Amino acid sequence: MDDQPAVTISVHGTGTTDCLRSLRGWLVETGRLRGPLHLGHRSCGASGPAGVVDVLVVATETEDATAVLASAVLSWLRHRETGVDLRLVASGGATIELPADRVRALDENGVRAESARLARALAPSVH
Numbered sequence: 001m002d003d004q005p006a007v008t009i010s011v012h013g014t015g016t017t018d019c020l021r022s023l024r025g026w027l028v029e030t031g032r033l034r035g036p037l038h039l040g041h042r043s044c045g046a047s048g049p050a051g052v053v054d055v056l057v058v059a060t061e062t063e064d065a066t067a068v069l070a071s072a073v074l075s076w077l078r079h080r081e082t083g084v085d086l087r088l089v090a091s092g093g094a095t096i097e098l099p100a101d102r103v104r105a106l107d108e109n110g111v112r113a114e115s116a117r118l119a120r121a122l123a124p125s126v127h
Contacts, residue, residue, distance in 0.1 A: 004035070005091050005124030007069060009056040013084035013100075020056045023086075026076045027058065032068045035059025060090070063123045070118035074111055077103040090122040 011019040020039055027033055037058040060066045073086065077100045086098040096118060106114060 005060050007058050007060050007066070007091070007122050008089045009058065009073070010054060010087045010089075011084050012087065014082060016054060016084075019080075019082075019084055020054070023073070023076050024056055027056075027069070027072050030068065030072050032072075033058065033065060035061055035065060060122065060124055063119065066123045067115070067119040070115045070122065073098070073118070074103055074106075074115055078106075078111070080104075088118070088122060090124075092125045094121045096121055 009020070009023065010016075011023075013019070024037060024039060027037055035058070037056065040055050040057055058069055060069060073088070077084075077086065077098060080100045082100075084100050086100075088096045088098065098118075103111075103114070
């Protein structure tokens with residue numbers, strides 16, 4: 001996925017590997033993401049033990065894919081019982097921090113606004 005637009009998601013908090021696997025399963029279950037998504041490792045030089053799954057990489061070739069990802073990530077965070085924070089980094093460099101506590105506190109209008117904000121920030125650049 002090196003040459004195509006993608007969003008790399010990392011979890012901060014307890015049970016990061018389990019959370020990433022749970023999020024991956026949630027995204028697969030939506031059935032709306034068409035590109036590849038896989039668990040992986042941060043690039044060389046990142047802190048953390050070797051061999052530990054610490055990121056989820058999701059292909060986002062289109063703005064629609066980014067919008068689906070944004071909506072699904074927010075939905076997943078709203079259903080989390082434990083306090084975790086997500087960090088989403090687009091291949092273009094945009095970085096978004098999402099604390100689960102803040103997302104759970106959003107009302108329906110707030111979720112829609114946050115989803116639109118995420119989709120815009122993480123959308124692939126048009127050349």
